[in-house]
Amino acid sequence: QVQLVESGGGEVQSGGSLRLSCVTSGFTYDYYAIAWFRQVPGNQREGISCLSVGDEKTYYADSVKGRFAISRDPAKNTVYLQMNNLKFEDTAVYVCRFGTNYWGQGTQVTVSL
Numbered sequence: 001q002v003q004l005v006e007s008g009g010g011e012v013q014s015g016g017s018l019r020l021s022c023v024t025s026g027f028t029y030d031y032y033a034i035a036w037f038r039q040v041p042g043n044q045r046e047g048i049s050c051l052s053v054g055d056e057k058t059y060y061a062d063s064v065k066g067r068f069a070i071s072r073d074p075a076k077n078t079v080y081l082q083m084n085n086l087k088f089e090d091t092a093v094y095v096c097r098f099g100t101n102y103w104g105q106g107t108q109v110t111v112s113l
Contacts, residue, residue, distance in 0.1 A: 002026040002102040009094060009107030012086055016111070020081040022096035022104060030054055032099060036070065036081045038092035038109075045095075049081060064090075086111045 008020040022034070031054035039045040049070040050059040058070055069082045079096060088111050095106040 004104035006104045006107040009109045011110040017084045022079045040092045
């Protein structure tokens with residue numbers, strides 16, 4: 001059974017940094033996509049970054065390009081989202097997704113002015 005567990009959220013001042021982690025388990029594919037989304041209550045879920053494992057291609061939404069970086073450590077079955085120069089509007093619940101059907105529970109990121 002595929003499981004995703006996020007951690008690393010918290011409260012940070014504007015301009016600060018956080019690194020989110022998504023520990024994965026329950027699958028052994030060599031090629032797959034894992035993505036980070038974020039959601040603010042009342043707003044549509046926003047896809048912000050994706051990593052294509054196998055060819056290591058990455059994707060970033062314009063809203064985070066140049067500030068966020070997705071990476072992975074295969075030895076730890078973990079995908080990271082390094083978030084730098086955080087802004088108030090980055091405040092959201094951040095969730096990782098494996099493929100198209102499997103979601104983690106999310107971790108809250110709050111950026112104060």
